[in-house]
Amino acid sequence: MTQTVLISGANGYFGGIACQYFASQGWQVLKASRQPTADLVIDLDQPALLAQQRISTSVDLFIHAAAAHEVTCREQPYRxxxxxxxxxxxxxxxxLHNAIPRFVYLSTFHVFGHPQGVVDETCQPQPVNDYGLSHLQAEDYVRLYCRQQGLQGLVVRPSNFFGIPADVDRCHRWTLTPLAFCREAVEQGQIVLRTPGYQQRNFIAVYDLCAAIAAAVEQIERYPLLHVAGPETISIRELAQRVQQAMHHLGRSIELIMPExxxxxxxxxxxxxxxxxxxLPGQQIDAFLSDFCRMLSQRLVSV
Incomplete structure (x- = not known):
């Protein structure tokens, strides 16, 4: 039988791609967002109203991806x-009020602040800012409702993710490094790093992240907490070089400005x-960089 998933933050970066993924896998997808056309209109600034809402459709899974990201947390901490x-x-x-049995919370590896060594699900989080701490506190609520209310919950902590936005015109996550580098290369003909860029980052494709979620919810009682890392860990410097290579394949030379x-x-x-x-995630970031640079280049020409 067709399963139904309700995704909050459906107009966001992750949410938009997640809606595409689950629809492609045969799920009935319901969208929850601030948009008046959404299947469920929600406003996280009015949480009591969200808690009281009712939905007429039977839902098998709620993926909660609506949240304030790191920039908003820094600029508007209390909100x-x-x-x-x-x-x-x-x-x-x-x-609980709508008899939705399974709940997935999209958290972040930033709950670890400044981690050291091997970081897996057994490591103790030590957030260093409101972004990490608020996600960790939200995780605790998921665990509380699982213990006391019988909800089946899964907390997912992805690494840095990448993917072509479902709606580029409405994308508000240009601070994400893979997106930012591609746009800077296409629009400015250069990528400027503020540091030498040797810091390492792990990257996971949003489609791989969604596939991991879909697989994990089928055995949700075994995996209440799941780290989702991708197959590649590269430096910010190398990421910029890979964007440069992707642009070279498109017939354009761009400049890399990187401190020594x-x-x-x-x-x-x-x-x-x-x-x-x-x-097992398998999508490499190079294909995304090529496709996204090509898309942005075509859009720039058509403007």
């Missing part, structure tokens, strides 16, 4: 804390004790 923490509690209440500096040893490895039992 962001309310959205991330109270908003998640309201989403959990909504699930000595390479630093890797500080941590982001990994999972359980992911290989659930799903």
């Amino acid at each position: 962001s804390i309310g959205q991330n923490v109270a908003g998640t509690r309201a989403a959990l209440e909504f699930c 500096g000595e390479p630093s040893p890797p500080q941590f490895t982001y990994t999972s004790r359980y992911l290989d039992q659930v799903y």
